[in-house]
Amino acid sequence: MKIALLGYGRMGKTIEQIALQRGHTIVLKVDENTESYDINKADIAIDFSIPVVAFNNISNCLNNNVPVVSGTTGWLNKFNNAKELCQQKNGGFIYASNFSLGVNIFFELNEYLAKMMRNLKQYQISMEEIHHTKKLDAPSGTAITLAEGIIKNSDKESWALTVTNNTTEIPIVAKRIDDVPGTHSVEYKSDVDTIDIKHTAHSRDGFALGAVIAAEWLVDKKGVFTMKDVLGI
Template sequence: MKIALLGYGRMGKTIEKIATERGHEIGYKTNTKLDEEILKQQDIAIDFSIPEAAFDNITTCFKLGVPVVSGTTGWLDHLEEAHKSCLKHKSAFIYASNFSLGVNLFFELNRKLAQLLQPYPNYKASLTEVHHTKKLDQPSGTAISLAEDLMAQQAYTGWQLTNDNQIKSGSLAKPLAITAIREENVPGTHWVNYKSEIDEISIKHKANSRDGFALGAVVAAEWLEGKQGIFNMQDVLNLHEKK
C-alpha cells in the first residue's frame, strides 16, 4: 500500500518504520496543510495529527476517496460528523483511542470485569492513566474509552477528572473518578481499580514502547484496504464473537 501519514511526530515516525518493514510505501507525510493532489494518490491515510487538525484531515481524505485510520484523540465532539462524511463519500474509516493489540484485549477485560461486578455496588471503581508530558489531552482517549465501557455496565452517571475537578456530563450524582498523571518519557499506563472496604480488584496495562500502538495502526490499515464503511479494532481483531 501507499500510505499517507497525517501527523509526522514520534508516532508517525514509528508507524513509518513499521509500515516500511512490512513492505508498504510511505507516499506522503505532513504536519501542515494537506496537499490534496499528492494525498489522493495514496491508498490509505493514517492520521496521528493534532486534535485541531484531525477532523479536517479525515473528512478531506473521504472527499478524495482515501480511507482513514485515525488514532488522534481530543476531537471526538466531531466524530459523528466524520462518520456521516465517510458514509456520504462511500469511504472507509477506523477510529481507535488506542491501536495496541494488548490494549484492545485490555478493553475486553475491562468490559467483562465491569459486567461481573455489576451486582456488587460495594466495589467503587476508579481509573488512573499515566502518559508523557507532551500528551495534549487529559484524560487520555484510552481512559475515556475504558470509562465509557465501564459505565455501560455500572451505575455511574459520568466521569470526573480528579486533577482539576473538571466534570463531564453535567452534575454527577455518582461520578467515576479518573486520575491523569503526566511524567517524562513514558509510553502509557492504565489502571482500572475496584475498591471495597475489605479488598481491591485491579487490572493494568503498561506499554513498554510505542511500537505496539504503531503496529496496530498499520495492521488496521492493512485490514481496511478495499473495504467500505465504519469499523473499529474489535472488527480488525475479530473480538466481537469473544464476548
C-alpha cells in the same frame, strides 16, 4: 500500500518504521509545517496528528476517496460528522482511541469485570492513566474508552477528572510523566480488599503495529469500523 502519514511526530515516525518493515511505501509525511499536499498519491492514510486538525485531515481523505485510519484523540465532538461523511462518500474509516492489540484485549476485560462488579456496591471504582508530557489531551482517549465501557455495564453515568462525592461518576486521575508511552489502570476498592487491572505499554511499537495492521485490513473495504472488526473480537 502507498501510505500517507498525517502527523509526523513520535507516533508517525514509529508507524513509518513498521510500515517500511512490512513492505509498504510512505508517499506523504504531513506535519504542522506542511502547507499543502495531494492526498490522492496515497492508497490509504494514517492520521496521528493533533486534535485541531484531525477532522480536516479525515474529511480530506474521505472527500478524495482515500480510506483513513485515525488514532488522534481529543476531536471526538466531530466524530459523528466524520461517520456521516464516510457514509455519504461510501468511504472507509477506522477510528480507535488505541490500536494496540493488548489494549483492545484490556478493553474487553474491563467490560467483563464491570459486569461482574455491577451489583457489588461495597466497591468504589477509580481509574488512573499516565502518559508522556507531550500528550495534549487529558484524560487520554484510551481512558475515556475504558470509562465508557464501565458506564455501559454498570450504574455509573459519567466520568470526571476530579474526585467528588457523586457516586455515579468514575474519577480519573491523569498524570503526565516524561517518556511514558501509556499506562492505564482500573481499581475497585472496598474496606476488605482491592481488585485492579492494569495495562502498561513498554513502547509505541504496539500502537504503531496495530495502526498499520488496521490500514492493511481497511484497504478495499467500505464503511465505519473499529478495532473489534479488525481483530475479530
